[in-house]
Amino acid sequence: MKDNANENTIDPCLPGGLMPADQWTLPETSVRRSLKDAIRHALMQLQAGVSQAEESFENMDQLPELSTAQQRRLAPEPDYSHQALAIACALECARSEGSLSREVICLVAPPFSGLQQALAHFSEPFRSDNRENSVDALRVISPPDTLLLDDQAAREWWDNQDLSRPWVIPELADFWLRCLSGLALVKELFRRIANGDAGAGIVGSSSWCWQYWGHYIENAHMSPWTTAPMNSERLGVWFSHLAAGGSKSSITAKMTDNGLYVLPLVEPEEVPSGKDSNEHKESNKRKYSTFLRDLSATSRGNPGVALAIWQRSLRARPDEDARLDDADQKSQAQNLNADCWVVPLNRLSLPLMPQSKESVTGFVLHGLLLHNGLDAPSLESVTGVSAHELSMVLSRLKRAELVAFDQACQCWRVTAIGYPTARRHLQSWGFPVDQF
Amino acid sequence: MIDDLGIKDAFASITGQAMLKALLVIVIASLVTVAIQKVLPRIAHKLGGRPRLYLLASVPLLRLVIILATVMIVVPILVEPSFQNMVAIFGALALALGFAFKDYANSLIAGIVTLYEMPYRPGDWIEVDGQYGEVRAINTRAAEIVTPDDTVVIIPHNKLWNSLIANGNDGTDNLMCVADFHLEANHDVGKVRDLLRDIAFTSPRTKTWHPVSVIVFNKPWGMHYRLKAYPFNPREQFQFISELTARGSAELARQGVKFVSVPVAVD
Numbered sequence: 001m002k003d004n005a006n007e008n009t010i011d012p013c014l015p016g017g018l019m020p021a022d023q024w025t026l027p028e029t030s031v032r033r034s035l036k037d038a039i040r041h042a043l044m045q046l047q048a049g050v051s052q053a054e055e056s057f058e059n060m061d062q063l064p065e066l067s068t069a070q071q072r073r074l075a076p077e078p079d080y081s082h083q084a085l086a087i088a089c090a091l092e093c094a095r096s097e098g099s100l101s102r103e104v105i106c107l108v109a110p111p112f113s114g115l116q117q118a119l120a121h122f123s124e125p126f127r128s129d130n131r132e133n134s135v136d137a138l139r140v141i142s143p144p145d146t147l148l149l150d151d152q153a154a155r156e157w158w159d160n161q162d163l164s165r166p167w168v169i170p171e172l173a174d175f176w177l178r179c180l181s182g183l184a185l186v187k188e189l190f191r192r193i194a195n196g197d198a199g200a201g202i203v204g205s206s207s208w209c210w211q212y213w214g215h216y217i218e219n220a221h222m223s224p225w226t227t228a229p230m231n232s233e234r235l236g237v238w239f240s241h242l243a244a245g246g247s248k249s250s251i252t253a254k255m256t257d258n259g260l261y262v263l264p265l266v267e268p269e270e271v272p273s274g275k276d277s278n279e280h281k282e283s284n285k286r287k288y289s290t291f292l293r294d295l296s297a298t299s300r301g302n303p304g305v306a307l308a309i310w311q312r313s314l315r316a317r318p319d320e321d322a323r324l325d326d327a328d329q330k331s332q333a334q335n336l337n338a339d340c341w342v343v344p345l346n347r348l349s350l351p352l353m354p355q356s357k358e359s360v361t362g363f364v365l366h367g368l369l370l371h372n373g374l375d376a377p378s379l380e381s382v383t384g385v386s387a388h389e390l391s392m393v394l395s396r397l398k399r400a401e402l403v404a405f406d407q408a409c410q411c412w413r414v415t416a417i418g419y420p421t422a423r424r425h426l427q428s429w430g431f432p433v434d435q436f
Numbered sequence: 437m438i439d440d441l442g443i444k445d446a447f448a449s450i451t452g453q454a455m456l457k458a459l460l461v462i463v464i465a466s467l468v469t470v471a472i473q474k475v476l477p478r479i480a481h482k483l484g485g486r487p488r489l490y491l492l493a494s495v496p497l498l499r500l501v502i503i504l505a506t507v508m509i510v511v512p513i514l515v516e517p518s519f520q521n522m523v524a525i526f527g528a529l530a531l532a533l534g535f536a537f538k539d540y541a542n543s544l545i546a547g548i549v550t551l552y553e554m555p556y557r558p559g560d561w562i563e564v565d566g567q568y569g570e571v572r573a574i575n576t577r578a579a580e581i582v583t584p585d586d587t588v589v590i591i592p593h594n595k596l597w598n599s600l601i602a603n604g605n606d607g608t609d610n611l612m613c614v615a616d617f618h619l620e621a622n623h624d625v626g627k628v629r630d631l632l633r634d635i636a637f638t639s640p641r642t643k644t645w646h647p648v649s650v651i652v653f654n655k656p657w658g659m660h661y662r663l664k665a666y667p668f669n670p671r672e673q674f675q676f677i678s679e680l681t682a683r684g685s686a687e688l689a690r691q692g693v694k695f696v697s698v699p700v701a702v703d
Contacts, residue, residue, distance in 0.1 A: 178638050180631075180638055180683070180687060183634060183637075212644055215637075215644040216637055216644070359669065359672065362668075363640045367640065383640050384640060384679070428483070428487070429669075431668055432643060432644050432668075
């Protein structure tokens, strides 16, 4: 939609907008980078038996990492209410263009894309000064306390939900468990959608969960939509937007190895209003690094993964550390060009897969991704791994920084920084993986 | 007779130095072959998935290339590679093999055909003459398979000419497994089929992007169900079938569907 139709009006909250899932493509990367990654992955698998790395992340340069406050300012977590508004506007736009006509819209995105958090904000009415559109609040459907229901109980549960006014399910993965009595709720939901008994709504789903149900329900053809992949340009726009935090300040980021620019992005050809033409010429003379392109390929265009790696790659120079700290204490609205330095991707060590029985580790990681996080008892029932073995595997994966325990929802999740490693290993072990 | 064939003339020029050279080439080739046979399968087992199968399949092929290269290097070292000498040597060799090692030669030739036609490759699960197992190695004369009971069975390649060879995965990592259920009649067939399909879909070992199907036959003694699905790793086929059978049986029992309780002859 926005991706094809109007690239010039990139929404920094949702760069690239929404698009049909079957049009999603992997961000481009160089052949050199692809080969390097493939060889590195094969070597990592071979070395698994030789060295047992306990440390997942290693700082391989001498520059100090950013303090928490600096990181919060230069690479903060996104405000999902803005993203929710951008999604709502994109859906409205697609409806008005006629490219989206279904009553129930399915939005599918890979884990860490922020879709679930954004859809959760649909329960509040949106209104923004910058936008013409305002969107009414939707009713958020939350899963029942127990997911183990038979077909009759699932029918009764859905009968009790008010589907007469627009609704939203932020994450479909919260409605099922991969065990015999854990499928009924989603089966019943899809049956109602297919029969047109579900009213108007939005179903948000993690790509892993969607991939499973796409195979389970043959000939479903829900024509899901997804967020556009984050290519280098979109990543640049998004990171700049996050660092600006609503102000008009810009972030300047350079590579630590060669001083090439990462941010701000190259200016468009026309001289923007309010900018000096000399300043514009100067910005066009800058030499840019390929960091963002490599990052978009490493993260497979996944914004959450890209942000996690970006946060890890930022550095401050010792002499600038104090200056940046002072700046943090001052008003954030102050127009300050906050310089930071970026470590090349090949000097960053992403989490490594610990050596263990492939199948058990694979069951655990696959189970967590299918359900977008699970507590230990549920994980035990969907993987068939005993509680004792499960706790050992989880503790190893936690030390390797591939999974983390989410205190808020009391469940285990794959980490954003560990997701590329987990996905790649699951794929090479023969597990079904998502399309993104 | 040797004189008639020109063998004596062909070997007349062999010197001690040439013999040593040839021996050195053969030793080096043997060491390279042994190294390939040891190292590549180890690397393959660490990689898993398709790269594992490709790497395993390359072992016999590489060995054949090394053998051919060795022959091509050694023969000119020992004898002058003239047309007459070549005819003499290979003629004599063929005669000797034909008479003395007929079956052995038969297996060697079948081994070469095996590498070309690839009816089985290392990593494949095959059944030959009632023996089922994973192909561990394809040697010059015979293939080695390891049965599920961890017994190595040597299968001469010449079985290729006159035996039926069943290959479960045929060079891929897709191997269909079947769990059988023999049930008493008088139950809701549609419900049981749905239930068995769910059993396969909820197994963490199932490749969900491959078809899962439930076939049912009406037999004189009741209903015979066959649940067919693909495990993500062919090596886990027996755990997979066991898991499907155990979970299916438990759920069917919970639903009140009874298994046939008398011994029956199943064809």
